[in-house]
Amino acid sequence: MNKITNIVVAGLGGQGVLKASDIIADVAFLAGFDVKKSETHGMSQRGGSVSSDIRFGEHVFSPMVPDGEADFLVVLTADQVEVNAAALSSCGVLVEPSQVDETKLGNKKSINVALLGTLSRHLKFSDEQWIEAIKRNLPEALHATNIEAFHTAKNAGVTS
Amino acid sequence: MDNKGKQLLNGDEAVAAAAFDAGITLGTGYPGTPSTEILEEFERLGGHAQWAPNEKVALEVGIGVAIAGGRTVVTMKHVGLNVAADPLFTVALMDIPGALVIVSADDPGMSSSQNEQDNRRYAVAAGVVMLEPSDAQEAYEFTLRAIEIAECWHLPVMLRLTTRVCHSKTLVMREGVSVPQSRVPEYVRNVSRRSMIPANARPAHKKLRESLAQIAQWNERSGPTEVIAGSGTLGIITSGISYQHVREAAPEASVLKIGMTHPLPMETIERFAATVDRCIAIEEGDPYLYEAIRTAGIEVEDKPSMYRFGELNIQRVRRIIAGDCSTEAKPVPGKPPALCPGCPHRTVFTSLKALNCIVSGDIGCYGLGVLPPFEAIDISVCMGASIGVGLGLRHALAEPEAKRVISVIGDGTFFHSGLTGIAEMVYNPPKTGHVVLLLDNGTTAMTGMQEHPGTGRTLDHHKTGKILIEEVIKSMGIKNVHIVDATRDPAAFEGLIQSSLDKSELSVIINRRPCLLAVKSIKEYEKCNEQNN
Numbered sequence A: 001m002n003k004i005t006n007i008v009v010a011g012l013g014g015q016g017v018l019k020a021s022d023i024i025a026d027v028a029f030l031a032g033f034d035v036k037k038s039e040t041h042g043m044s045q046r047g048g049s050v051s052s053d054i055r056f057g058e059h060v061f062s063p064m065v066p067d068g069e070a071d072f073l074v075v076l077t078a079d080q081v082e083v084n085a086a087a088l089s090s091c092g093v094l095v096e097p098s099q100v101d102e103t104k105l106g107n108k109k110s111i112n113v114a115l116l117g118t119l120s121r122h123l124k125f126s127d128e129q130w131i132e133a134i135k136r137n138l139p140e141a142l143h144a145t146n147i148e149a150f151h152t153a154k155n156a157g158v159t160s
Numbered sequence B: 001m002d003n004k005g006k007q008l009l010n011g012d013e014a015v016a017a018a019a020f021d022a023g024i025t026l027g028t029g030y031p032g033t034p035s036t037e038i039l040e041e042f043e044r045l046g047g048h049a050q051w052a053p054n055e056k057v058a059l060e061v062g063i064g065v066a067i068a069g070g071r072t073v074v075t076m077k078h079v080g081l082n083v084a085a086d087p088l089f090t091v092a093l094m095d096i097p098g099a100l101v102i103v104s105a106d107d108p109g110m111s112s113s114q115n116e117q118d119n120r121r122y123a124v125a126a127g128v129v130m131l132e133p134s135d136a137q138e139a140y141e142f143t144l145r146a147i148e149i150a151e152c153w154h155l156p157v158m159l160r161l162t163t164r165v166c167h168s169k170t171l172v173m174r175e176g177v178s179v180p181q182s183r184v185p186e187y188v189r190n191v192s193r194r195s196m197i198p199a200n201a202r203p204a205h206k207k208l209r210e211s212l213a214q215i216a217q218w219n220e221r222s223g224p225t226e227v228i229a230g231s232g233t234l235g236i237i238t239s240g241i242s243y244q245h246v247r248e249a250a251p252e253a254s255v256l257k258i259g260m261t262h263p264l265p266m267e268t269i270e271r272f273a274a275t276v277d278r279c280i281a282i283e284e285g286d287p288y289l290y291e292a293i294r295t296a297g298i299e300v301e302d303k304p305s306m307y308r309f310g311e312l313n314i315q316r317v318r319r320i321i322a323g324d325c326s327t328e329a330k331p332v333p334g335k336p337p338a339l340c341p342g343c344p345h346r347t348v349f350t351s352l353k354a355l356n357c358i359v360s361g362d363i364g365c366y367g368l369g370v371l372p373p374f375e376a377i378d379i380s381v382c383m384g385a386s387i388g389v390g391l392g393l394r395h396a397l398a399e400p401e402a403k404r405v406i407s408v409i410g411d412g413t414f415f416h417s418g419l420t421g422i423a424e425m426v427y428n429p430p431k432t433g434h435v436v437l438l439l440d441n442g443t444t445a446m447t448g449m450q451e452h453p454g455t456g457r458t459l460d461h462h463k464t465g466k467i468l469i470e471e472v473i474k475s476m477g478i479k480n481v482h483i484v485d486a487t488r489d490p491a492a493f494e495g496l497i498q499s500s501l502d503k504s505e506l507s508v509i510i511n512r513r514p515c516l517l518a519v520k521s522i523k524e525y526e527k528c529n530e531q532n533n
């Protein structure tokens, strides 16, 4: 059976939406899945709404997640939840900043990667695969803080 | 499952990879979303890429490379092809031994463009061969095939991408795709096929039509066409990204996917249509396939007209198939983009609003001056239009209103197509004079901080010739040239604008302050270039 996992990452320009989606696409890639990732980033630098779709499975055709069919919606800032809510399926999981204790992050900017830690609890990728994907998509100077952010959120007691 | 030997690339990166693997002599183009990353990535891979001052010049440079027998990709966004249309229509008639691949990145849905023109129409109008990939793997393969076809037929080839192909990452396997062998450029004279005076262009036009007929035959036999056998009840003819949505929305359908969409493989289409009960053309944008197929006398359905607007997706394809024309759910409006806090354009628009100017605007970050809180721009058409449109307003309006008109243009846009506007202003000055406000933020910010002839740095940020805007403008005959920084002294700026509007003379006010997001990199490039001196 060709079950496709649909993930939407959303937020505002400059928050690291595209980085987070690159890391998810890469972890699926490393795990051997067919994967497609799409994004609208024309004006993303100017602080407007940005979102990115990731789809993986045995074989993926369209790079866009149909509305109401996202298994996971990862939103980087609370005020963008409503804007993107229509993406989520009725049994989908919302991952949002309130599920992460921001005070425990070395750098608040790592919230995008921290939320991947939260997301990772629902997906069957190994920690090694996640770490590898994080490393492949961030400059070396940022590896330590982000890997820590990932673990902090992943191991937090808060569940969604 | 294993992804060994594969890479996850977006369409732009895949075109760049193909250009690199094929040993492209020179990549040239002009920045524009969603095409910009092609040349940046090509350069990063180690290729030689340049930004031209505009798309027309880029295409002309590309024509030269290909006449010399070299290989080139010339990249631009869809509206860029309007600027390059003049050379496009004539190079189509010529014999060019090298590979001239013109990449047009269309933007259905206008994620960041001023219109959603469908450049498949250009392929027909100019008589240019066109390939349309549907994902990054095909973007890679079709770029290589475009090079092959160009060199085989001595004709330019257009590669039409769309935003979703450019900006979607999909798996790409470079291994196993045959790369056409490249040759060393050398000049071979062939005046009758390269100098398009009427006596040469007349036979050349006939020759082009013959070649296109032959290429159509080749497309029937060996073109990048795919047939997916389905139930036979429903047949879908499609191309590009629409194919991907179709396969998911209608897994049971028979599908004909056309890779070379000009000239079309009409016999293949006819045979396919005959095998299905219901045949429908599913394509983003204009009813291009539909019209061509109907004109050939083949029975096919068009999508309902409401789906001509915007991008397609799985849901919309499902609706097209179901003939569902009910109102679509409106997306919840997101946060619109805005000028960055501290952006040098901000003070400018606050002042223009306060002075109650009639603002003829242009295309760039400063286009965001249209939106609240500024709402300071009255008109914006296309790159460079601010000056001509402003002059036209001045000619037509009575003096009190004419004197409120100001043209606002960026430094990047000035080099792209503002110079001729200044020439018009000096040559045909309105009675009330005119005021041009040139926003020099030291970069092409809107498309992601590209260099231009005024920055004195090449695409890869190395030192090169630098054109001083103020010197050019003075030498063109403008006497009142001021260089200011509105952010530093808003009151003085406002005073200068008002006094310039009051005079019946020609003035150019250059607001010089670097883009806040670019300033750090600019300093680094400059430091690096100084050290290398």
Ligand SMILES: Cc1ncc(C[n+]2csc(CCOP(=O)(O)OP(=O)(O)O)c2C)c(N)n1
Pocket: B030, B031, B032, B033, B055, B077, B079, B080, B081, B083, B114, B363, B364, B365, B366, B383, B409, B410, B411, B412, B413, B414, B441, B443, B444, B445, B446, B447, B515
């Ligand atoms: C013909 C054409 N080519 C390319 C573009 C893409 N584009 C939009 S704005 C812009 C240039 C903006 O640069 P500048 O005028 O310096 O303004 P800034 O964004 O730096 O404020 C470009 C190249 C376009 N809209 N039209």
Ligand code: SF4
Pocket: A045, A046, B338, B339, B340, B342, B343, B344, B345, B365, B441, B445, B446, B515, B516, B517, B518
């Ligand atoms: S990117 Fe630069 S020019 Fe554009 S809005 Fe931001 S500061 Fe202004």
